[in-house]
Amino acid sequence: MTDIFPAALDGAVIPGGCNDCNAEQHLRQDQPGIWAVGIHHDDTCPTWQRIQAGRAGIVPDTFKGR
Incomplete structure (x- = not known):
């Protein structure tokens, strides 16, 4: 199986999103070939606040603010 991302990108932080x-x-990289991409918003971000409100406080770790 060909990886979508090179293994060197494991732990990479990319600005934007x-x-x-x-x-x-x-x-x-959670497992070989299985990747997670999480967007970390600023705590004051209106988009992040809408996401939090829509989930009623149930927020996956990959989406928590910085």
Whole structure:
């Protein structure tokens, strides 16, 4: 199986991912060939606040603010 991301990107932090704040995208390889990409928003980001409100406080770790 060919990986979508090179293994060297495991743990990479890439700026961007949200038009409303200085978000960062965090890449993590959970298992070979299985990757997670989480966007970390600023705590004051209106998009992040809407996400939190819509989930009623149930927020996966990969989406928690910095």
